[in-house]
Amino acid sequence: MSDPLHVRLEQLKALGRTPEALATAEALATELAMQGQPLRAIAVCRVLLQLEPAHTRTPELLADLYAKPGASRASAPTPGASALPRVPLFSELAREPFMALVGVVEPRSFAPGQPLITEGETGRSSFVLVEGKVDVVRKMDGGEPRTLSSLKEGEFFGEIALVSESPRLASVVAAQQHVLALELHRTRVDRIAFKYASVGDTVQAFYRERLLANVLRSHPVFSALAPAQRESLAHIFELRTVEAGRVLIEQGQRGDALYLLLSGQCTPLFRRPDGQETAFPPLREGDVFGEISLLLGQPATATVRAQTPCHVLRLGREPFEQYLSGQPGIRAALMRLGTERLLHISKLLAGGRAVHEGDSRV
Incomplete structure (x- = not known):
C-alpha cells in the first residue's frame, strides 16, 4: 500500500531541487490528474512549483483537463477531459486564471x-x-x-x-x-x-x-423544501454586508424585506410612546426577522440595528410575495414565527416583564 499523499509530498520536499524529485513530482501529478483526482494533483503540482518555479507543463495539463470548458487553449483539448470531474471554484475559471490560482494555493x-x-x-x-x-x-x-x-x-x-x-x-x-x-x-x-x-x-x-x-439546507424554515426549490429560492436572495450601527428595520415603517442573519449580531429595540427604548435579546446567526411586516402588511413592530458588522441575506418584498405565493409551507412557518413574536411583545407591554434570551424576534 502506497504512503499517504502528505507523506509523499514531504519526501519530495526532502529530495530538494533535483532531477529525481522533479521527475517524480511531475509523473505523480500527471497520474493523479488523469485519474480524476484534481485536488491531489494540484497539491503535488504546488510542491513541484516550489521546487522549480519556472515549470509550466503540469499547470498547463491541469488547465487543459479542469479549467472552464470553452476557454482558449494553447493546444488541442486533452482526450477524455470531458469525462473528468469538475473542481468547485477552480473549474469555473478560464485557462490563465485557473493556472494563476493553482500557483498560489498552499x-x-x-x-x-x-x-x-x-x-x-x-x-x-x-x-x-x-x-x-x-x-x-x-x-x-x-x-x-x-x-x-x-x-x-x-x-x-x-x-x-x-x-x-x-x-x-x-x-x-x-x-x-x-x-x-x-x-x-x-x-x-x-x-x-x-x-x-x-x-x-x-x-x-x-x-x-x-x-x-x-x-x-439547515434552517428550520427552509429545510423542508426540495433541493430544486431551495436552489430556486437561493437565486432571489441578496447577500449584503452591513456595518455596525446601521438600521435594517425601522419601527413604525413598512418593512421592505425579510432578513436572515448569517454572521454578526443585531439588536431589536422597541420604542414606547414615551420615547423610552426597550432592548430585546440580540438576534444571532441563523435568526430570521422582518417577516411580521411583510406577512401582515403592517408597520414594523420594532427597530433592528446591527450591533456588530454583519452578513445578511435579504429577500425584498416583491420577490418575497411572488415566491411565497407558491410555497405555503414557508409562509406557514414564517407566520408561526411572527405570531410568537407578536404575543411576546404583547406580554412585554402588558406586564413589563424582562425579556429572556431566545424568546423574541422581530
Missing part, C-alpha cells in the same frame, strides 16, 4: 487534533480538504465544545474569509488521522483578481452559492 499538513481554523479568530484564508477528515466544533453558551459536523475529502470550508475579515464562527480540527488541505489566502486571491477580474467575480459567486445552499 498545501498544508495537520496532525490529528490540530486545528485548521480556530473559533473567534479573524479569518484570512479558505481551505479545501484533500486527504483525511475534519470535525467542525463550536463552543456552546456554557462554554462546552460541541461537534456540529464532519467534513470529508473534497469539501471546502472557511470560504467567508475570501470576501470578508470576519471572526471564525467555529473551529475546524483534524480528526483521528493526518489531514492534508489546500489553503487559499485572501491576499493572494486579491492579487490574482487584480490581474484577472473574473477571479474576484467567481470567488464572490462561489461563496454566495455555498453559503445560501448551507443556510437553506
Whole structure:
C-alpha cells in the first residue's frame, strides 16, 4: 500500500531541487490528474512549483483537463477531459486564471487534533480538504465544545474569509488521522483578481452559492423544501454586508424585506410612546426577522440595528410575495414565527416583564 499523499509530498520536499524529485513530482501529478483526482494533483503540482518555479507543463495539463470548458487553449483539448470531474471554484475559471490560482494555493499538513481554523479568530484564508477528515466544533453558551459536523475529502470550508475579515464562527480540527488541505489566502486571491477580474467575480459567486445552499439546507424554515426549490429560492436572495450601527428595520415603517442573519449580531429595540427604548435579546446567526411586516402588511413592530458588522441575506418584498405565493409551507412557518413574536411583545407591554434570551424576534 502506497504512503499517504502528505507523506509523499514531504519526501519530495526532502529530495530538494533535483532531477529525481522533479521527475517524480511531475509523473505523480500527471497520474493523479488523469485519474480524476484534481485536488491531489494540484497539491503535488504546488510542491513541484516550489521546487522549480519556472515549470509550466503540469499547470498547463491541469488547465487543459479542469479549467472552464470553452476557454482558449494553447493546444488541442486533452482526450477524455470531458469525462473528468469538475473542481468547485477552480473549474469555473478560464485557462490563465485557473493556472494563476493553482500557483498560489498552499498545501498544508495537520496532525490529528490540530486545528485548521480556530473559533473567534479573524479569518484570512479558505481551505479545501484533500486527504483525511475534519470535525467542525463550536463552543456552546456554557462554554462546552460541541461537534456540529464532519467534513470529508473534497469539501471546502472557511470560504467567508475570501470576501470578508470576519471572526471564525467555529473551529475546524483534524480528526483521528493526518489531514492534508489546500489553503487559499485572501491576499493572494486579491492579487490574482487584480490581474484577472473574473477571479474576484467567481470567488464572490462561489461563496454566495455555498453559503445560501448551507443556510437553506439547515434552517428550520427552509429545510423542508426540495433541493430544486431551495436552489430556486437561493437565486432571489441578496447577500449584503452591513456595518455596525446601521438600521435594517425601522419601527413604525413598512418593512421592505425579510432578513436572515448569517454572521454578526443585531439588536431589536422597541420604542414606547414615551420615547423610552426597550432592548430585546440580540438576534444571532441563523435568526430570521422582518417577516411580521411583510406577512401582515403592517408597520414594523420594532427597530433592528446591527450591533456588530454583519452578513445578511435579504429577500425584498416583491420577490418575497411572488415566491411565497407558491410555497405555503414557508409562509406557514414564517407566520408561526411572527405570531410568537407578536404575543411576546404583547406580554412585554402588558406586564413589563424582562425579556429572556431566545424568546423574541422581530
